[in-house]
Amino acid sequence: MTLRMDVIWHNAPEFLSGLANTIWLCGVSMLLSLVLGALFLGVLTSRRRQLRVAAQTFVDAGRCVPFLLLTYIVYFALPAVGIVLDKWTAALGTLVLYNTAYMAEILRAGWLSLPSGQTQSARAFGYSGFLLLRRIILPQILIAVGPVIGNQLIQLIKDSAFLSIITIPELTFVANEVQSYYFIPFESFLVATLMYWLLCSGIEWLVRRGEKWASLVRRNHA
Amino acid sequence: MPDDTQVVPALELRGVSKLFGDHEVLARIDLRVMPGETVCLLGPSGSGKTTLLRCINWLETPDGGVILLRGKRVGVRQTHDGILPMHDRELAAIRTRIGMVFQHFNLWPHLTALGNVIESPIHVLRRPRREVVHEAEYLLEKVGLSDKRDVYPAYLSGGQMQRVAIARALAMRPEVLLFDEPTSALDPELVGEVLTVMKDLAHEGMTMIVVTHEMQFARDAASRIVFLDKGRVIEEAAADEFFERPKTERSRQFLERYNR
Ligand SMILES: Nc1ncnc2c1ncn2[C@@H]1O[C@H](COP(=O)(O)OP(=O)(O)OP(=O)(O)O)[C@@H](O)[C@H]1O
Numbered sequence: 001m002t003l004r005m006d007v008i009w010h011n012a013p014e015f016l017s018g019l020a021n022t023i024w025l026c027g028v029s030m031l032l033s034l035v036l037g038a039l040f041l042g043v044l045t046s047r048r049r050q051l052r053v054a055a056q057t058f059v060d061a062g063r064c065v066p067f068l069l070l071t072y073i074v075y076f077a078l079p080a081v082g083i084v085l086d087k088w089t090a091a092l093g094t095l096v097l098y099n100t101a102y103m104a105e106i107l108r109a110g111w112l113s114l115p116s117g118q119t120q121s122a123r124a125f126g127y128s129g130f131l132l133l134r135r136i137i138l139p140q141i142l143i144a145v146g147p148v149i150g151n152q153l154i155q156l157i158k159d160s161a162f163l164s165i166i167t168i169p170e171l172t173f174v175a176n177e178v179q180s181y182y183f184i185p186f187e188s189f190l191v192a193t194l195m196y197w198l199l200c201s202g203i204e205w206l207v208r209r210g211e212k213w214a215s216l217v218r219r220n221h222a
Numbered sequence: 223m224p225d226d227t228q229v230v231p232a233l234e235l236r237g238v239s240k241l242f243g244d245h246e247v248l249a250r251i252d253l254r255v256m257p258g259e260t261v262c263l264l265g266p267s268g269s270g271k272t273t274l275l276r277c278i279n280w281l282e283t284p285d286g287g288v289i290l291l292r293g294k295r296v297g298v299r300q301t302h303d304g305i306l307p308m309h310d311r312e313l314a315a316i317r318t319r320i321g322m323v324f325q326h327f328n329l330w331p332h333l334t335a336l337g338n339v340i341e342s343p344i345h346v347l348r349r350p351r352r353e354v355v356h357e358a359e360y361l362l363e364k365v366g367l368s369d370k371r372d373v374y375p376a377y378l379s380g381g382q383m384q385r386v387a388i389a390r391a392l393a394m395r396p397e398v399l400l401f402d403e404p405t406s407a408l409d410p411e412l413v414g415e416v417l418t419v420m421k422d423l424a425h426e427g428m429t430m431i432v433v434t435h436e437m438q439f440a441r442d443a444a445s446r447i448v449f450l451d452k453g454r455v456i457e458e459a460a461a462d463e464f465f466e467r468p469k470t471e472r473s474r475q476f477l478e479r480y481n482r
């Protein structure tokens with residue numbers, strides 16, 4: 001058997017655009033769900049009990065729904081009740097919805113790990129509400145849970161392959177298109193796999209860089 | 223001694239009480255601190271010293287009494303509908319005027335020494351960064367830590383952390399500075415460097431309330447001693463007076479422990 005790498009080469013632009021779509025969809029939704037997750041953290045740690053319970057319920061439910069099912073719901077079930085989204089909005093929305101539940105939970109774990117006295121001293125200096133979260137609490141949480149967020153991003157990238165069922169031209173979708181058109185499943189899926197692997201390695205490299213910096217901050221606490 | 227009838231006290235407590243459950247931790251505390259005074263708050267463990275400091279900036283809500291910062295009430299506001307609790311925002315604004323130094327420093331670990339000092343003047347008081355950095359460098363020099371400006375707290379000794387914490391509190395230009403056992407968590411050989419900084423502040427006319435077990439410091443730096451026991455002020459006197467001729471049996475016993 002000879003590998004038809006020439007066909008792959010010929011379709012390089014398709015693969016690259018698939019990769020680019022995977023990257024931006026996951027990147028943007030990760031950023032959005034970080035922001036939303038931080039807002040959720042504010043509610044999850046709120047003094048008002050009803051708010052707290054409502055947020056916790058959303059987060060717990062969100063983490064139990066399979067990504068594929070959530071995609072079906074957003075793209076196929078919502079139109080049945082009159083909410084029609086184009087496929088890109090549906091894709092991004094699904095990713096954000098799914099990922100926010102995880103981010104909120106990860107940030108909360110980080111919040112619980114903060115040394116006590118941090119919030120205290122900040123309050124004594126006139127911090128409250130969002131400023132307290134943004135300047136004092138979140139930076140410390142991000143240092144604590146940076147690697148977990150990196151892992152979650154990798155999970156998200158893998159889950160985003162399910163978006164091919166709503167014909168989003170991300171990497172897996174493109175690989176499948178190319179293989180079925182030219183009958184080269186081995187080459188096509190091999191290349192896609194390599195691309196996912198490179199992407200994840202890149203993220204792991206970034207996480208390790210971040211860890212080096214975080215260890216500067218952390219020395220005594222380790 | 224400033225004339226009480228003309229000068230508004232920097233801080234005044236009238237009948238401040240605090241309960242935890244049915245345990246009366248503070249019982250109608252009266253306290254008056256004039257501008258420039260250093261008041262040392264002494265008392266055995268559990269007598270309510272920390273709680274008193276925390277009530278002053280409303281980190282703990284008192285159950286009774288009045289706290290006045292330069293004659294203005296802390297924690298509540300007068301409205302047409304009567305007296306209501308302050309909003310978080312108003313409380314935060316009051317807290318910026320009351321500096322606090324903690325037993326365990328509570329520096330922000332994600333910021334360098336300089337970062338810790340400039341953080342709240344820039345983000346809470348919204349003062350211009352350049353001016354704040356300039357002043358922070360001066361303050362770090364004052365506490366003897368110019369060479370540590372870019373170092374993270376994890377790399378500082380306890381004494382250095384506490385001096386950064388003092389610079390951090392000073393950077394807010396507080397009207398009153400509260401210290402809660404600032405040297406109790408330090409190795410004995412590091413206590414001196416922190417006390418030196420605090421003595422300098424006292425002599426420069428900073429208004430301070432200091433909870434401490436360092437009797438020598440109280441003798442040297444305090445204008446007044448307030449002795450607390452079981453949530454009550456049981457003796458209040460000028461420093462010399464208190465150490466030479468303690469009036470109550472309780473304070474005599476207390477001082478004896480330190481004279482051995
Ligand atoms: N959050 C709380 N809930 C219940 N009881 C409390 C709380 N904080 C303090 N107490 C109690 O209030 C009393 C006074 O405590 P506080 O910490 O003010 O004493 P202290 O004089 O600062 O003691 P120390 O010298 O040990 O620091 C103690 O009996 C303590 O157990």
Ligand SMILES: [Mg+2]
Nearest residue numbers: 271272273402
């Ligand atoms: Mg105490």
